[in-house]
Amino acid sequence: MVDEDVIPLSSMPVGSKGVVEQLSGGIGLTRRLMEMGLTPGTQVEIVRNDIGPIVVRTRGVAIAIGRGMANHILVRKIM
Amino acid sequence: MNYLGRHVHGRIDKGKKNAREYDFLVALAAQPNAGKTTLFNTLTGQTGYVGNWPGKTVERMEGDFVHHGKRFHVIDLPGIYSLSALTFEEFVSREFIVDERPSAIIVLLDAEALERSLYFLLQVLELTGKVVVAINKNDIAQARGLHINTEQLENELGVPIVQISALKRTGLGELLDRLVDVAEGRLGREEEFRVDYGPIEHYIREIEDILEKCRLFEKYPRRWVSLRILEGDIYFIKEVEEKFSDAAKQIEDVVKEIKNVYKKDPVELIILYRYNFVNRLVSRTTETVKVSERKLVKKLDDVLLNPLTGPIISSIMLISMILLAFTINTGFPLNYIFRSIGYESIASAIEEVSLSGIISKVFAMLAEIIREGAVNYNLQGWFLDLIIGGIIPGVGSVLTFLPLIFIVNLMMALLEDSGLMARIAVSFDRLLRKVGLTGKTIFPLTLSLGCNVPAVLGTRILETDEERLSTIVLMPLIICQARLFILLIMVSALFSGAVLQTFVIASVYIISVTLFLILNKVVSKKVFGQTSTPELIIELPSYHVPSFRVIRWISWERSKSYIVKAGTIIFLFSIILWTLSYFGPYSTGNVDESYGALVAKAVTPILSIIGINNWIVPLALMFGWIAKEIFIETIVIATGKINPMEAVSSLSLTPLQSYSLLMLVMFYSPCLATFITIFNETRSFKYTLLSVIISLTLGLSISATIYWIGCIIGFV
Numbered sequence: 035m036v037d038e039d040v041i042p043l044s045s046m047p048v049g050s051k052g053v054v055e056q057l058s059g060g061i062g063l064t065r066r067l068m069e070m071g072l073t074p075g076t077q078v079e080i081v082r083n084d085i086g087p088i089v090v091r092t093r094g095v096a097i098a099i100g101r102g103m104a105n106h107i108l109v110r111k112i113m
Numbered sequence: 114m115n116y117l118g119r120h121v122h123g124r125i126d127k128g129k130k131n132a133r134e135y136d137f138l139v140a141l142a143a144q145p146n147a148g149k150t151t152l153f154n155t156l157t158g159q160t161g162y163v164g165n166w167p168g169k170t171v172e173r174m175e176g177d178f179v180h181h182g183k184r185f186h187v188i189d190l191p192g193i194y195s196l197s198a199l200t201f202e203e204f205v206s207r208e209f210i211v212d213e214r215p216s217a218i219i220v221l222l223d224a225e226a227l228e229r230s231l232y233f234l235l236q237v238l239e240l241t242g243k244v245v246v247a248i249n250k251n252d253i254a255q256a257r258g259l260h261i262n263t264e265q266l267e268n269e270l271g272v273p274i275v276q277i278s279a280l281k282r283t284g285l286g287e288l289l290d291r292l293v294d295v296a297e298g299r300l301g302r303e304e305e306f307r308v309d310y311g312p313i314e315h316y317i318r319e320i321e322d323i324l325e326k327c328r329l330f331e332k333y334p335r336r337w338v339s340l341r342i343l344e345g346d347i348y349f350i351k352e353v354e355e356k357f358s359d360a361a362k363q364i365e366d367v368v369k370e371i372k373n374v375y376k377k378d379p380v381e382l383i384i385l386y387r388y389n390f391v392n393r394l395v396s397r398t399t400e401t402v403k404v405s406e407r408k409l410v411k412k413l414d415d416v417l418l419n420p421l422t423g424p425i426i427s428s429i430m431l432i433s434m435i436l437l438a439f440t441i442n443t444g445f446p447l448n449y450i451f452r453s454i455g456y457e458s459i460a461s462a463i464e465e466v467s468l469s470g471i472i473s474k475v476f477a478m479l480a481e482i483i484r485e486g487a488v489n490y491n492l493q494g495w496f497l498d499l500i501i502g503g504i505i506p507g508v509g510s511v512l513t514f515l516p517l518i519f520i521v522n523l524m525m526a527l528l529e530d531s532g533l534m535a536r537i538a539v540s541f542d543r544l545l546r547k548v549g550l551t552g553k554t555i556f557p558l559t560l561s562l563g564c565n566v567p568a569v570l571g572t573r574i575l576e577t578d579e580e581r582l583s584t585i586v587l588m589p590l591i592i593c594q595a596r597l598f599i600l601l602i603m604v605s606a607l608f609s610g611a612v613l614q615t616f617v618i619a620s621v622y623i624i625s626v627t628l629f630l631i632l633n634k635v636v637s638k639k640v641f642g643q644t645s646t647p648e649l650i651i652e653l654p655s656y657h658v659p660s661f662r663v664i665r666w667i668s669w670e671r672s673k674s675y676i677v678k679a680g681t682i683i684f685l686f687s688i689i690l691w692t693l694s695y696f697g698p699y700s701t702g703n704v705d706e707s708y709g710a711l712v713a714k715a716v717t718p719i720l721s722i723i724g725i726n727n728w729i730v731p732l733a734l735m736f737g738w739i740a741k742e743i744f745i746e747t748i749v750i751a752t753g754k755i756n757p758m759e760a761v762s763s764l765s766l767t768p769l770q771s772y773s774l775l776m777l778v779m780f781y782s783p784c785l786a787t788f789i790t791i792f793n794e795t796r797s798f799k800y801t802l803l804s805v806i807i808s809l810t811l812g813l814s815i816s817a818t819i820y821w822i823g824c825i826i827g828f829v
C-alpha cells in the first residue's frame with residue numbers, strides 16, 4: 035500500500051500541518067519524543083524546515099528535532 | 114545508558130541531611146523549563162544550597178522553610194521529562210520518592226506546556242498520592258487564551274491544585290497551606306492514581322501476578338512496577354533476570370505477545386494511552402479562546418532560527434559574553450586595546466579594578482602585613498615563609514578561580530532562563546553535526562575559552578554519555594584564558610613584528626580547535642563506543658525576561674559548591690609544590706638548589722627534542738600544572754627578573770625553539786583544577802588519565818614535529 039499523503043517529517047513544508055503516523059529510528063529517541071508529546075495521532079505544525087534541525091509545534095510546545103531523527107517520523111499531511 | 118550498569122545494584126544513599134531539624138521532608142518535581150529553580154529559590158531563600166546526588170554529578174538543591182510553625186526541608190528533584198529510568202536524573206528522582214518517602218511532593222506544572230506537564234504529573238500520581246500540584250505561569254497562558262478549571266481538575270485527579278506565579282510570588286500562601294494539608298494527611302490521594310490502559314490492562318495484571326509470586330519490588334506499588342517493566346525498564350528487568358529466570362521468561366513472553374498482537378513496543382502503547390488520558394482530561398478541564406499570535410516572538414525566532422542570521426547572532430552573543438567575562442575578570446582585552454593605542458594609565462586602571470586584580474592585591478597586602486608583623490616581633494624561618502610564600506598564594510590561587518567561574522555560571526544561567534540557549538543550540542547544530550557533535554556542545558566549548566573547569570561542568574547539558582565523556586576528556590585541548598596570557602607574553606617577548614605575532618597566535622587556536630574536532634571523532638567512537646551521530650532533540654521554551662534574583666542565587670551557589678570541592682585539593686597541591694621549591698638537599702629557601710629544581714634538571718634532557726636544555730623550562734612546566742599562569746611566574750622567579758617579558762626573553766630561545774615550546778606549553782596537560790574536575794565529573798581515574806595522556810602525547814609530538822621539520826627546512 036502506497037500512501038502518498040504519508041511522508042517523513044523532514045519533507046513537510048513550513049506552515050503545513052500533519053498528524054503523526056509513526057515514529058521509528060531507535061526506541062530511545064522515539065520514547066523521548068513521545069514523552070515530549072509527539073505521539074501517533076498528534077497534530078504537528080512545521081515552524082521551520084531549512085537546513086539543520088526541524089522545528090515543530092505540537093501540544094502548544096515548540097520542539098527542535100535533528101534532521102536524522104526527523105527522517106524517521108512519518109506524518110500524514112492535512113490541508 | 115551504560116550508567117545503569119554502574120548503579121543498578123547500589124542503593125542511592127541518603128543525601129547530606131541538614132543539621133537542622135525539620136517536621137516534614139518534601140520534594141519538588143517538574144519538567145525542564147517549568148520554573149522550578151525560581152519556585153525553589155522563592156520558597157527557601159538564603160537557606161538553599163547546591164550539592165550533588167550521591168554517586169553521580171547531577172545537581173541537587175536543598176533548603177528549608179517554615180510555614181504556620183511547621184519546618185519543611187525541601188529537596189529539589191532534577192528537571193526531567195518522565196519517571197522512566199532512561200537517564201540517571203529520572204532514576205534518582207523515583208528512587209528518592211520511593212526510598213525517602215517524602216511527606217509530600219510539590220509537582221510544578223507549566224501552564225504553557227500543560228499537556229506535557231500533565232503527562233508527567235500522571236506518572237508521579239501513579240507512584241504516590243501524596244502530591245500537591247502548583248500550576249505555574251498561568252497568567253501567561255491566560256493571556257494566550259488558555260483557561261484552566263482548577264476545581265474540575267482537582268476533582269478528576271484527587272489532589273489539591275493551586276495556581277501560582279513563582280516569579281511574581283503569587284499563590285504561594287495557598288500552595289503552602291495545601292502542602293501542610295497533604296503532609297499531615299488531610300488532603301491528597303490514599304491510593305495511587307490509575308490510568309486506564311485499555312487493551313493492555315490484562316497484560317499489566319499478568320505481570321503483577323508474576324511479581325506477586327516472586328515477592329519482588331515490594332517497596333514500590335506493584336501496578337507501577339508492572340508498567341515500568343512493560344516499558345522495558347532495565348533496572349527492574351535485570352533484577353528479575355538475576356533472581357528468577359522463570360519469571361523473567363514469563364515476562365518476556367508477555368512482552369512478545371503484545372508486540373505480536375499490536376505490532377508496537379509496549380512502551381509506545383503505554384505512552385499513547387497516558388497521553389490519550391491527558392487529551393480527555395484537558396478537553397474536560399480547559400477552554401481555549403483563539404488569540405492572535407505574538408508577533409515579537411515570531412520575529413525573534415525568525416531571526417534566531419534562520420540558517421544564516423541564527424549562527425551569526427548566536428556567535429556574536431557568545432563572543433561578547435566571553436569577552437565581557439574576560440574583561441570583568443582580568444581586564445583583558447580592554448586593557449590591551451588601551452595600551453596599544455597609548456593609554457597606559459587607563460589600561461592599568463582597568464587591570465586594577467578587575468576582579469582578579471582586586472583579589473591578588475588583597476592577598477599581596479595580607480602577605481605584606483604578616484611580613485611586617487614578623488619583622489616587628491623578630492620572627493623568621495621556614496614556617497613564616499610557608500605562610501607568606503605557600504599558604505597565602507595557595508588560598509589566593511583558589512580564589513582567583515572564583516570570579517571567572519561565577520561570571521560564566523551567571524551568563525549561562527541567563528541564556529538558559531531567557532530561552533535563548535535552546536535557539537543557540539539549534540543554530541550551531543547545523544555546523545557541529547558535520548563533525549559529529551550536537552548543537553548543545555557549543556556551550557561547553559565557549560566556556561572553555563574562558564576556563565576548562567566550568568566547561569567540563571557545562572557538559573552536563575549534553576544528552577548522551579558518549580558525547581559527554583568524549584567532550585570532557587578532550588576539553589583541555591581548548592585554549593583557556595590562562596593559556597592565552599602565556600601565549601601573549603611569550604609571543605610579545607619572543608617574536609617580533611605584528612604579522613608574525615598574529616600568525617603565531619592564530620595558529621595556536623586553529624591547531625587547538627582542529628585537534629579537538631578530529632580527536633572527538635576518534636575518541637567518541639573508539640573509546641566510548643558511539644555508534645551514530647547524536648541527534649538534537651530540544652524544546653524551544655517561550656522567551657522570558659530572566660529573574661536576576663534567581664540567576665544570581667543559583668550561579669553563586671553553583672560556584673561556591675565547586676570552590677569548596679576543588680579548592681581544598683588545589684590548596685594542598687600549592688603547598689606541596691611550594692615545599693618542593695623551598696627545600697633542597699643543600700639549602701633552604703633557594704629555588705636553584707631545591708628538590709623541584711633537581712627534578713627539573715633530571716628531566717631536562719627530554720626537552721632536547723625541541724632543542725631546549727635550560728632546566729628553568731621544565732621547572733616552569735611542572736609548577737605551571739597547578740595553574741597555567743604559574744608557568745610565567747616560575748620563569749620570573751627562577752631567572753631573577755622582575756618583568757615577565759624580560760624573564761622570557763632571557764631564556765634566549767631561537768624563534769623555532771620558541772614556537773615549539775609554545776605548543777608544548779599550550780597542550781602538555783590539563784591544569785590541576787581541570788584534572789580534579791574531570792575526575793569529579795567522570796568518576797573514572799581511567800578517563801582522567803586518558804585526558805592527561807592525550808594532552809601530553811600531543812604536546813610533545815606537535816612541538817617535536819614542528820622543531821624537526823623546522824630544522825630540516827633550515828630554520829634555526
